[in-house]
Amino acid sequence: MEDPVIKVKDLKKYYRIHQKEPGLAGSVKSLFSRKYYNVEAVNDISFEIGEGELVGFIGPNGAGKTTTLKVLSGLLYPTSGYVRVLGFEPFKRQPKFQKQFSLVMGQKNQLWWDLPAWESFILNKEIYEVPDNQFETIVHELSEMLEIKDILKVQVRKLSLGQRMKAELVAALLHSPKVLFLDEPTIGLDVVAQKKMRDFVKEYNQQYKATIILTSHYMGDVKELCKRVIVIDKGIILYDGLLEKIVEKFAAHKVIKVDFEKPIDPEKLKNIGEIKENEEMHYLIHVPRKEAPKRAAKLLDNFPVVDLTIEEPPIEDVIRQVFNGGKV
Amino acid sequence: MKYYLRIFLALINTASKRYLEYRWNTFGNLVTSTLSLILVIFFVDIIFSQTNNIAGWTKPEVLFFVGTFRVFSSLLSFLYLRSINFIPKYIQRGDLDMFLVKPVNVQFYVSLCFTRVYEIINLLPGIVLIGYALQSLGGVSWEGWLLLLGGVICGLLIFYGLYFMCATLAFWFVQFNSLTSIYFVANSFLCFPTDVFGKNGSLVFTYLIPLGFIVTVPVRIFLAKDPPLFLILSVFFAALSLWLSVKFWNYALKHYTSASS
Ligand SMILES: Nc1ncnc2c1ncn2[C@@H]1O[C@H](COP(=O)(O)OP(=O)(O)O)[C@@H](O)[C@H]1O
Ligand SMILES: [Mg+2]
DSSP states (O other), rough: OOOSSSEEEEEEEEEEEEEOEEEEHHHHHHSSSSSEEEEEEEEEEEEEEEETTEEEEEETTTHHHHHHHHHTSSSSSEEEEEEEEEEEEEEEHHHHHTTTTTEEEEEEEOOTTSSSSSHHHHHHHHTOOOOHHHHHHHHHHHHHHHHGGGGGGGGGGSSHHHHHHHHHHHHHHHHHOOOOEEEEETTTTTTHHHHHHHHHHHHHHHHOOOOEEESSSSHHHHHHOEEEEEEEEEEEEEEEEEHHHHHHHHHOOEEEEEEESSSOGGGGTTTTEEEEEETTTTEEEEEEGGGHHHHHHHHHHSOEEEEEEEOOOOOOHHHHHHHOOOOO | HHHHHHHHHHHHHHHHHTTTHHHHHHHHHHHHHHHHHHHHHHHHHHHHHHSOBBBTTTHHHEEEHHHHHHHHHHIIIIIIHHHHHHHHHHHHTTTHHHTTTTTSHHHHHHTTTOOOGGGGGGGGHHHHHHHHHHHHHHHOOHHHHHHHHHHHHHHHHHHHHHHHHHHHHHGSSSSOOOOHHHHHHHHHTTOOOGGGGHHHHHHHIIIGGGGGGTTHHHHHHHSSOTTHHHHHHHHHHHHHHHHHHHHHHHHHHHHHTTTOO
């Protein structure tokens, strides 16, 4: 087997914070005796990502997603553990490594605010030493894909958030990085722009075979893009595997959707399962996973059923409940 | 080396576009700086109507000093002043991250990304004043000019290092908004020959905080008040200042990337 593009083993990243006591006296006191405590932002995680994979990294706010990407990008020195990206130790920040990856953060911009995006592209071209013809081809292709050709000469501060984000992406991709870290790239975007962004990431991944990690606190991004997801919360990986399997693993129940011929007494359905929705003759019932076929049969035998389906619960619900620490 | 020259040129190029909008502003600056220069000349005139020598400096010498100081100031504004003023903001807002992932020397990049191309025009009043002062000072050899040029370049490097280190402090002080005040204080020391601070003051500002090597010493060498060999000290202080700024920056980055604050 080939070496993985990204390899992380037993990675920990603790932020050391000193406790500030309120008031002037507290400030003076803390000058002399500082009390420190650790924020365990990433607490012992391991994973490997192969070439060309597009992996979703999801978790609620504060889960440790950004911290992980910062470690992978060489912006943070790991507290402990093993990290290799393309065979490099990221925190050494070797130019040879830096020329092969890109980091895009939804809340930070690399484009100069008071210049057209085009000027920032030119600077990146020099920094990454992109040859002229390659530069032109790439800008042309990407701005076509993202439909931003006509705004490249407009000052960045005059662009909408969606347009700016697209231009950010182009700036990050000029040097054809082999590895791309996208930290909440859809944050703050409207639904249409979100969709565009997702389509682009997917297309880019397929067309250029780039290895991509995309983080989000928001399931929608990941659901449409990534086969594989890593679910992280409180600095710990809760799940790493195929998106479609996550439901099986975490959902203890299935959903029976049933339509009846005529109104029935909800009380009688109590021993089938937990009624979640009830609109006249249409019911949504949660039943224990293994019991699902048996309960469905019971429904069919005892009630005037018109239509019945057994479904997995929506991924969003499953993930949300995983984050809330409860079983589904 | 060639790589960094290319980047420097690209930065100047983009910066020139950035200030296209502010072009008229720059001409406004030219007017104010010329006016303030006239004010200074007037002031010098008044002082020297009472005496013909201040701390060993004659009137044409002082005017020559003021002209050189102006040249130094506009070179500094042209090259790095504005860029360095922005550094604390990058640190506070976390934008520094977007520089740190790039395959370029970050200190170089953040020090020069806001060059002020049109500031070059402000060299004019200084040069005119130098020319005027020279009429009373008499002829100078080309070695003198070379020494002066070398001295001013060293001065720019010394000030760069000191000022950059001040900016680097922003890694530790989250609310660090006093950088420009530091500049103004430093400036008010730089705009007089250090001799006016008396013998002890002069020693402090020459060797302890080497502000004297930024403008005073180059001018003193040019006016043959100091031996040309003093330029070696200038070079030494320039190298030291630059070296310290690199060390301090790298130390700060280590602190930043380990997020131990
Ligand atoms: N620079 C920092 N200093 C101290 N604590 C931090 C810092 N950055 C993040 N944290 C803390 O680390 C944890 C993980 O943060 P982060 O990686 O940003 O999460 P996410 O990106 O998943 O929202 C949070 O508890 C956050 O408050
Ligand atoms: Mg985050």
